[in-house]
Amino acid sequence: MRVAGPGKRAVVIGGGLLGLEAARGLQLQGCEVTVIHIVDTLMNNQLDSTAGDFVKRKMEEIGIHVIGGQRTTAILGRDEVEAIEFSDGERLPADVVVIAAGIRPNAELARAAGIECGRGIKVNDFMETSDPCVFAVGECTEHRGEVFGLVAPLFEQGKVLAATITGNKEPKFEGWKPAAKLKVMGVDVFSAGEFLESAGTDVVRYEDQATGVYKKLLVRENRLVGCVLVGDAADSNRYMDWLRTNADLVVRRRNLLFPDAVEDKGESIAELPDSETICGCMGVTKGKVIQAIHENGIRTMSQLKECTRASTGCGSCSGVCEGLLKAVSPDFEEDTRRVLCKCVPYTQDNLREIIQSQKIKSVQEVLDIYGNGKGCEICKPALSYLVDVVWCGDHDEDRSARFINDRVHANIQNDGTFSVVPRMRGGVTTPDELRRIADVAEKYKVPLVKVTGSQRIDLLGIRKADLPKVWADLGMPSGQAYAKGLRMVKTCVGTEFCRFGVQDAMATGIELERRLENLFTPHKTKLGVTGCPRNCAEVTVKDIGLVGQDGSWQVVVGGAAGKHVRKADLLITVETTEEALDAAMLFFQYYRENGHYLERTYDFVERLGMEKIRKDTVYAQAKEKKALLRRLQKSKALSSDAWLERKQPVNPTQFVQIQPMQIPLTASENREVVLQ
Amino acid sequence: MSNWFRIASAGSVPLREGRSVTMGEREIAIFNLDGSFAAIDAACPHRGGPLCDGIVTGSSGPSLVCGPLMGHAVVCPLHGWKIDLDSGNVLKPEVSVKVETYEVRVMEGVIEVKIPESKTRGKAA
Numbered sequence: 001m002r003v004a005g006p007g008k009r010a011v012v013i014g015g016g017l018l019g020l021e022a023a024r025g026l027q028l029q030g031c032e033v034t035v036i037h038i039v040d041t042l043m044n045n046q047l048d049s050t051a052g053d054f055v056k057r058k059m060e061e062i063g064i065h066v067i068g069g070q071r072t073t074a075i076l077g078r079d080e081v082e083a084i085e086f087s088d089g090e091r092l093p094a095d096v097v098v099i100a101a102g103i104r105p106n107a108e109l110a111r112a113a114g115i116e117c118g119r120g121i122k123v124n125d126f127m128e129t130s131d132p133c134v135f136a137v138g139e140c141t142e143h144r145g146e147v148f149g150l151v152a153p154l155f156e157q158g159k160v161l162a163a164t165i166t167g168n169k170e171p172k173f174e175g176w177k178p179a180a181k182l183k184v185m186g187v188d189v190f191s192a193g194e195f196l197e198s199a200g201t202d203v204v205r206y207e208d209q210a211t212g213v214y215k216k217l218l219v220r221e222n223r224l225v226g227c228v229l230v231g232d233a234a235d236s237n238r239y240m241d242w243l244r245t246n247a248d249l250v251v252r253r254r255n256l257l258f259p260d261a262v263e264d265k266g267e268s269i270a271e272l273p274d275s276e277t278i279c280g281c282m283g284v285t286k287g288k289v290i291q292a293i294h295e296n297g298i299r300t301m302s303q304l305k306e307c308t309r310a311s312t313g314c315g316s317c318s319g320v321c322e323g324l325l326k327a328v329s330p331d332f333e334e335d336t337r338r339v340l341c342k343c344v345p346y347t348q349d350n351l352r353e354i355i356q357s358q359k360i361k362s363v364q365e366v367l368d369i370y371g372n373g374k375g376c377e378i379c380k381p382a383l384s385y386l387v388d389v390v391w392c393g394d395h396d397e398d399r400s401a402r403f404i405n406d407r408v409h410a411n412i413q414n415d416g417t418f419s420v421v422p423r424m425r426g427g428v429t430t431p432d433e434l435r436r437i438a439d440v441a442e443k444y445k446v447p448l449v450k451v452t453g454s455q456r457i458d459l460l461g462i463r464k465a466d467l468p469k470v471w472a473d474l475g476m477p478s479g480q481a482y483a484k485g486l487r488m489v490k491t492c493v494g495t496e497f498c499r500f501g502v503q504d505a506m507a508t509g510i511e512l513e514r515r516l517e518n519l520f521t522p523h524k525t526k527l528g529v530t531g532c533p534r535n536c537a538e539v540t541v542k543d544i545g546l547v548g549q550d551g552s553w554q555v556v557v558g559g560a561a562g563k564h565v566r567k568a569d570l571l572i573t574v575e576t577t578e579e580a581l582d583a584a585m586l587f588f589q590y591y592r593e594n595g596h597y598l599e600r601t602y603d604f605v606e607r608l609g610m611e612k613i614r615k616d617t618v619y620a621q622a623k624e625k626k627a628l629l630r631r632l633q634k635s636k637a638l639s640s641d642a643w644l645e646r647k648q649p650v651n652p653t654q655f656v657q658i659q660p661m662q663i664p665l666t667a668s669e670n671r672e673v674v675l676q
Numbered sequence: 677m678s679n680w681f682r683i684a685s686a687g688s689v690p691l692r693e694g695r696s697v698t699m700g701e702r703e704i705a706i707f708n709l710d711g712s713f714a715a716i717d718a719a720c721p722h723r724g725g726p727l728c729d730g731i732v733t734g735s736s737g738p739s740l741v742c743g744p745l746m747g748h749a750v751v752c753p754l755h756g757w758k759i760d761l762d763s764g765n766v767l768k769p770e771v772s773v774k775v776e777t778y779e780v781r782v783m784e785g786v787i788e789v790k791i792p793e794s795k796t797r798g799k800a801a
Contacts, residue, residue, distance in 0.1 A: 343734065364692075374734025377751040377758075381731075400692035404729040404753045407693075412753050416726040651690045657697060658689070661682040664700040664791055 004096050006030030006572075006619060011084055011094040013072050015042040017150070017180050019100035020055075023064050024184045028611055030572075030619040031096065033064045036084070038101075040068040046180045046191035047228055050207065054214045054230040058187040061212075067092075103149050105140045118142045125172040127161040137161050144175055152179065152280070177243050181236065181316055188233040193226030193243050194218050201225065206257050215257055222250050234319055241271060269323045278324070279310040279317045289321065290328055299333045301325065302607070340597075341379045344371035348386065348596045355390045362396040363387060375401070382597035385484065388520055389592050392631050393638030399650055405482035408655060409642040410467055412482075413460060418467060420459040421481035422474050423517065426491040426509035426529075427455025433476060440473045454488045454526065456481070465656050468646035477517075477641040484598070485520040486527070486588075489513040490538070494531030494548065503548025505531035508577055512546070515581065516588055518639040519632075522595035522604070527584070540568045543591075543601040544584050549573075553580035557587050557613070558605035566602045569610050572618040586617040586625060589632040678792040686782050689713070694728035694750060699791055704778060706787060707732060707761055709748050714761040715778040715789050716750075721766065725754035727775075735760050735767065 004010060010026040012019050015037030027033045035042075041052030042059070056066045074085040075097055083091045105120030116122045116130035120142035127135050137157040139148055148154060153176035160173040179192035197203055197218065204217040213231035217224060217239070224242040229235065242249065249256065272278070274287030292298060292308045301318070304325055305311055311318045326332045339345045344366060346354065351366070360366050363383040367375045375383070380401040387395040399407045410418035422437070437457055441449050447461035456479055462470055471478075480487060489512050492498065494505030509529035516527075528539030529546040539545025541561035545568055547554040552575050559568030572583050590613065595604045605613060617628070649655065681699065689695045689708040696705050696718045705718035705728035718728050727750050735749035735758075748761040758768035764777040779790040 372734055372746065374746050374748070376733040377731045377756065380733070398692075400690060400732065403731065404726075407729075412726075412729065414723070414754065416724070416729075416754075653688050653690070653695050658684045658695045658706070660697050660699060661684060661786070663698075664679070664681065664793070 004029045004031050008032070008095040009093055010034070010096040010098065011036060011092060012098045012100055013084070014038075014100035014102065015066065015068070016045060016100060016102065017043055017182060019098075020059065020187075021183055022098050022100050023059070024062075024187075026096065026098065027062075027064055028615055028619060034092065034094075035059070035064060035066045036070050036072055036086075036092075037066065037068050038071055042066065042068070043180075043182070043189070043191070046178070046195060047189070047230075048195055048197075048216070051189075051191075051195075051214050051216070051228045051230050054207075054212055055182075055187065055189055058212055058231070062184075062186055103139060105142065105147050107140055110134070110136065110140070118145070120147045125160075125174060126164045126169055127157055127173060128164065135161055135165065143173065146175060148176070150178075150180060152176070155280075179240060179243075181233065183316055188229065188231055190229040190233040190236040190239075191227070192236070192240055193224070195226050195228050204256050217256055219249065219256070222248055222253065224249060237269075237272075237320055269320060269327060278320050279308075282309040282312060284308050284310040286324065289324055293325060293328045298325065299329055299331050340382055341376060342372075343367065343375050343379045344383070346370065348382070351383070351386055352390055352593075355387055361387060361391060361394075363398050363401040377403075381406075381484075385520055385522065385597050389635070392634040394634070407650075408464060408467055409478055409480075409645065410462070410464075410482055415461075417461045417463055419481070420462050420467070420470055420474075421452065421456050421479040422476035423479040423513075424456045424476075424488075425513040425517075426489055426506050428491070428506055428510065429457075436474055436476075440470055443473065444470055452481070454481075455490050456488060467655055468649075471643040471646045478643040480518065480642070483520065484523050485518070486513070486516045486525050488526060489516075490526070490528040490542065492530045492532075492536040494529075498531060500534060501531035501548070502550045503531045503553065503577070505529045505537065505546075505548055508546060508548075508581070509537075512581055512584060515585060515636070518641060519588075519592070519635055521588070521592055522597050523600045525588070525591075525601065541565065542568065544568075544587060546580050546584065551575065553577065555580055555583040555587070555618075558601045558610075560600060560602040564600075564602055569605055571610070571614060582625075582629070583618050585632055586620075586628055587613070589628045590617045592635075593628075593631070678790045680781070680788045680790050682783075683787045683789055686713075686785055686787055689787070692732045694730065694732070696726065696728040697789075699789070702791065704789060704791075705750075706780065706789065707748070707750065709761070713780040713782065713787055714748065715780045716759065716761060716764055717776045720752040720754065720757055720759070721773045721775055722752065722757045723754055725752040725757075727752055727759060729753045732761075733758070735762070 004026050008031045010031035010033045012023045012035045015035045019035060023033045023035050041047060041049045042055045059066050071087040072084050073087050075081060076083045076085055081094055081097050083093045084097060085091050107117045107121045110121040111117045115134060121129055121136040121140050123129055123136050123141045123143050127137055129136050138154050156176060157173050160171050163171045177193050182189035200220055202219045206215045216228045218226040223246055227239045272286050276286045277283060278286050289308055289310055296307050298304050298307060301322055304321060311321045338347060340348055340351060354370060363380060366383050367373055381403050384401045404412050410420055412418055441459060444462060444466055446459045450458045452458050489509040491505045491509035494503055495501040496506050525543045527544045528537040528542040530537035530539045531548045533547060533549060539547055540556055541559040545556045545559060552573055554573050555571045556568035557571045560566040571587055574580050574583060591601055591604055683697055689706055691708050691710055694705045694707040696703055703718040704715050707714045718726060720727050730750040730752050733749050733751055735747035749758050749767055750761055751758050757766060759775050760767050764775040766773045781788050
């Protein structure tokens with residue numbers, strides 16, 4: 001993993017199940033990946049040649065090269081790998097080589113002890129070896145002539161062994177119907193039982209090159225003996241069930257591949273016993289899921305994941321979990337379909353598409369065309385954010401749809417006054433700035449001056465009408481301490497003065513703040529840059545953090561130290577400061593474009609998952625990265641310091657009360673009028 | 677007894693926003709509702725928040741059909757109390773509190789508000 005990184009050429013020898021999963025993993029680390037397979041058919045232990053071709057095409061589609069029918073004879077290189085060589089003398093350059101060419105049972109110990117071995121340690125149905133005192137389970141065993149390379153049968157063996165050694169010599173391990181599921185996102189492959197035609201076997205087949213879907217069922221005497229699914233493995237559980245129970249298929253014979261969806265979806269889940277494990281990674285049974293749904297009133301997949309951990313591993317059971325949730329929970333809610341609010345009943349993702357495709361540039365237009373025309377305090381600020389980010393700032397700004405803080409660029413306090421926080425990039429200031437701040441505090445009789453947790457100074461209790469004058473006297477830009485946007489970049493002293501510093505945290509933090517300031521984000525965004533792993537700037541609890549190391553930077557995202565405390569996840573490790581700034585900017589723009597309004601980064605990274613975020617940002621194609629940065633630059637170019645509105649207010653009464661033309665006479669004046 | 681008072685040109689309150697004006701001992705918030713104006717006491721009955729700084733919203737149900745006919749409300753920026761701009765009733769939370777409302781009209785491009793004399797007098801007396 002240390003050597004696998006962006007730009008590295010990785011070669012995986014072996015196009016079996018594990019080889020393909022390893023290839024995808026390397027690709028997600030940023031490598032350019034080639035899979036070398038000894039025959040033309042990928043996963044030839046589970047797939048026929050047509051299915052192998054379908055999988056090959058899928059892998060190529062997601063950007064993994066596949067070379068079939070090649071035998072690797074040598075790995076070349078001096079201190080490090082440089083290339084591999086094939087039997088025909090051809091060479092392929094490589095920085096990383098992963099060998100995934102099958103496993104061989106490690107039976108040496110048993111053999112030396114005189115226990116009977118074949119390819120592996122021979123065991124009977126009770127997991128006993130030839131020596132009555134020795135038992136064996138796992139990949140080292142050979143059972144009825146079979147050896148095992150996958151984890152599923154080993155769980156079965158474990159159960160049988162537990163029974164045997166506790167004196168209950170009843171359950172038997174009677175072999176295993178081989179079943180395999182490729183856990184590569186976007187490449188659905190499932191194979192179980194037999195996969196090659198033979199005499200006396202009927203074949204039921206469907207294939208569609210255009211959609212990449214291939215399904216084949218092998219049926220003997222009206223019973224399923226094997227199946228292969230590529231491109232759509234949604235029915236795998238049902239087929240597995242037919243295989244396991246040896247189900248009689250006479251009545252279903254006419255629609256084996258396309259069973260009636262309505263009756264079947266629920267049925268196949270309903271047929272599973274409660275004790276059935278549906279999430280193998282986390283060991284969650286169907287019964288546990290149902291219990292959790294009832295006891296905790298779970299309505300969404302994300303709640304189910306949080307509560308039971310089901311579907312949080314490889315994720316291949318998410319279809320079953322969702323089906324179960326739909327069937328059991330009376331108020332099932334689609335996670336992604338949560339609408340913004342009842343004024344505009346669309347999801348935020350829908351709304352982004354609508355704003356973009358219909359070229360809508362103002363909040364009111366969205367409300368007029370797609371909503372109730374009026375809007376509310378929830379959807380108006382959200383739509384304000386969406387039109388801004390979709391058009392990169394080139395939208396029709398409507399201040400009436402913004403919260404008061406974004407109309408007057410200050411944070412409203414409990415008495416209707418405002419707080420003012422000038423920008424102090426990286427928390428670095430000067431005596432001159434401090435003098436001006438002190439002068440302002442005295443001149444406007446500021447009731448409270450406070451140092452914030454973000455390395456800045458807050459002036460509290462300022463009247464709205466005084467805001468423009470205060471800003472002018474400060475002569476500093478807005479710190480956006482009121483906005484759902486970039487707040488600040490907290491820094492430590494770094495190499496500048498600190499004797500432990502290994503990176504220039506202050507200069508890097510100030511540069512990062514300059515590049516991102518004045519931009520809006522779904523929620524407030526706090527950044528940090530620290531000059532060594534001691535992390536004095538506490539960047540691992542920031543939305544984006546840069547951790548300086550000797551000769552490299554770690555870029556971390558999704559940290560929090562507010563209502564939630566969450567340690568940030570590593571996005572990428574890079575060598576240069578410029579690369580670190582780029583990674584931070586990629587994530588920043590990606591969050592702007594994909595975060596839901598009011599969703600902090602810590603919820604955002606959990607919703608999308610770091611794998612996806614890495615793939616879409618730092619490991620995205622160069623073209624996509626450029627596009628993200630280009631949109632960020634466009635927004636940046638159209639943004640400006642909000643406090644400059646002191647010179648050019650949006651309207652004449654932006655900061656001031658209306659001065660009436662006529663006023664009512666006071667009581668005493670009234671009396672005078674009466675007396676006259 | 678009430679009198680109409682000339683306040684300011686209609687343009688001084690931006691569309692779908694509110695502005696406050698001090699009229700003797702009253703502080704009144706005036707709202708521009710695209711075609712009409714509304715005026716209510718500026719202080720939120722909850723904690724005295726400035727209603728003139730609130731977001732203007734629709735005031736009734738979710739139906740799209742009655743959208744254009746829907747009334748208006750304002751949401752206090754401090755804690756989100758929602759006040760109906762026509763009746764002065766607090767819509768959210770469910771409390772039976774009312775904010776004083778005033779009649780508004782526009783005469784020759786100038787907003788005028790009808791203010792009762794009694795309160796000014798009663799308080800001063």
